[in-house]
Amino acid sequence: MGKYWKIILFSAVIISSVGGYYIQQTMAASTNDVSFTIETTSGNKEEVNNLVFGAIYQSSDIFREIYFSKDGTTGWVMNSLIEDFLNSKGPYVLRQITKEHRNFMRGKELHPNQYFEDESRLIYTTVLNDSKEMRKGESVVFQIDILDKNQNDSASFKINTPNQTSSAWLNVEDVYVKNGKIKLLTTHFFENGAEELHIYTIDENKREFETDSIISKSGSKGRSINDIRLFNDFSTFQNEKYYLYADHDIPQYGNVENEINIGNIYLYNNSSNEAEEWEIPADLKPNSELMILHGEAIFIPVFSANGIELHRYNIEKKKWEEPLSFNYQSKFNEEELPFLKLSDERLYLVNPVSDGNALFIGDLRTGELLYEGKITRENSDHLETDYSLIIQQLYSTN
């Protein structure tokens, strides 16, 4: 054993230096961990129980995507490549169905817009053409995959559409399924920048193409390009009763402040298959870019230093209802609008304040402010004082 002293010493030096280095790294890293908490200022604490926020954290030269809830923060720790690789990405709803239906979800594109779900089935649509072929003018081919959740088996079929198109590519914006018909709301994009909104109707049982109707066309006028803006939140899998869309000018050169870029606004009714123009009151026109269609109402938020006034138009009744007011004192910065999400009859609002981000949760039916709280960064003594937290998504885990 005596003659092995060289190797033993050598190995010991290696293990202690490399091991020591990495141990020290992990320890140093944890003192610089960043995490966020939600402090309740007033209201019902239970409202934040199942909420998960996805946000971008920025501080000096650090830029990180994190998720946090009342229970903790994830995504901060510099995961090893392997952990990063293993962690699912993408919208929360899709992560859930991927877990439940692994085989069906293989190789599928991860945009909630392309999915529909009810108690018995999960339907996925995608466009099969690639842009090279499309530019040559061939007709659109859709692929539809239907998973029967009860029987746990799936079917897949292609739908050829007859009309040739000269678009460069297209997006499936929404899938609407009712009475044996699958309707696909798609945006066609042309090389010159113009867009078209189509609704393709497909017979689910016969698995045949039925109709392709163009419900809107944008054009290019002079120096500006038009696109078609959709004001629905397509991140759920449920049917949207209505689509709210409008012509949208994107001026090319020089942005004149206060220039209103929204043109004519339309409302499409998925039950009657009809679109009609919708008039926005003149006083609300400046806020037309912030319109949200949620459920059966059109909401238009107006922000001020005193809070938010949510104007609402009931589509069934064809009338404006009393606007909802949620009052809070806060900086109002026109450049950085608050994060606003309408979901499940709730309003969620996050607004940056001096020492964190203020969180407000309101009831869309009653106009009551259900919760007020603050999102603050923990462990701030060890960290750079200036940071920004920009909320990107919010979902509920129940």
Add this chain to the structure above:
Amino acid sequence: MIEVKNVKKKYGKKQVLSGLSFTADKGEITCLIGINGVGKTTIMKAIMALIPINSGEILIDGEKIRKESFEKVTFIPDSLAMLPKMRIRDAIEFMADFYKNWNPKRAEELMQFFKLDTTDRIADLSKGNMAKVNLLLGLALDVDYLLMDEPFSGIDIFSREQIAEVFTSHLIEDRGVIITTHEINDIEHLIDKAVLIDNGAVIKEFRVEEVREQEGKSVIDIMREVYLG
């Protein structure tokens, strides 16, 4: 007993061994005789699995060579099989370390017999002394079989005499030895069996004593008959 059965080996296009067969018994000195390139060194390397063979079989005490066989048989090649930078004592230490059957007393005995100094570096030794070290590293192992390739080549006459002495001593006694050499004169009186090889095959395999008694011929006589006659 080492049995070589019908071994064939090709190097590229050249058939170096073309069905070579012979046996070497323990307790006997078997000499492989033949001109250069006839396959003598090749077959020795083949026995030690230092080169692969194309066909045939080589058995050592009835079994194919395994790692344990290297404690039973050793090969002393005609070049040095140790690092030249090593001192003799380093080489001895190496052998003692790896081989269970290294006999340190015998090594010591050989060092004195050959009048070598353990602190000499192998590379600095004369050719004769280097050959002696080579021999030492093989002889100090308690193996049953010793293969020696040209132990006398390029050695001065006095060293040759010393090495020849080893053969008659107790150092060789019960072991089986296979030796190749050109200098048949030096050891004709020592060998028990002669194997004459030509073109990669055995032409004649005979017991030296028997032939001398029965036919009155020496090994060289037989060689003349076979190669030239």
Add this chain to the structure above:
Amino acid sequence: MKSFLKLVNFELNRFFKLYFILMGLTIVSQIVGAFIVAIVYMNDAERIIYERQISSSQYIEEYGVFSFFNYFNSGWFLMPIIFCIALLILYVFFIWYRDWLGKNTFIYRLLMLPANRVNIYFAKLTTIMMLVFGLVGLQLLMLPVEVKIIKSLVSEDFQTSFSFNEIHHLPILSWLYPVRFTEFVMMYGIGLILVAVIFTAILFERSYRLKGIFFAIVYGILSFCVFMVPLLLNSFYTNYFYPNELLVLQLVATIIVLGSAIWIANHLLKHKIRV
């Protein structure tokens, strides 16, 4: 196994002399470099301050503070590292060929040892890995020393801080010291497999000589392809495999490549090797 350890000990001892020279070279070059870079910086700063009669803070405003990158980007620091890497790469080949060279027939001795010949393969592989890790460890130990030297020579006002987390911004070192330990294992694991495959390729050449070079190349390319299968699968069938499935596939591919390298080496050493 004892023979394995003895062989590792032997191989390391064989190289230790050259290794100490390498280590010495690295230490000397890097330490001298630390002194020189710091002193030169201070001299330059002092000279300009004197010539232009400006204050230290004015100097800093114009020319910036001393950045450790000056040192870590310098030849004094990087050249020994590059030299060591180059030498070790050469030794990956030489560790085998040296036993066959010229009058040296030490390979006879190795092949006739009363042990499984694959131990020779494992011993040389382990030796290379230890030599690599030795230098890796040496550099880690040197870094705080070098930083201290520089900090003591450059006056306070001109200094910036340097923490070891910044290693990943440095050239070459960012590769040698991945951020996380799992990545360290991955990187050096891939290195190990590469050396294993090269070793087996060398054994092909040593067993079949000219034909062997061809076998070696084919074997090398095959190993590379098998290793890349999961990656290729993923690029052709994007998103078909879930990440954890890809990870398992990659693990399997890795085991196949390493396992076959070892198995083939063992087979060649036992049955096909030629002295």
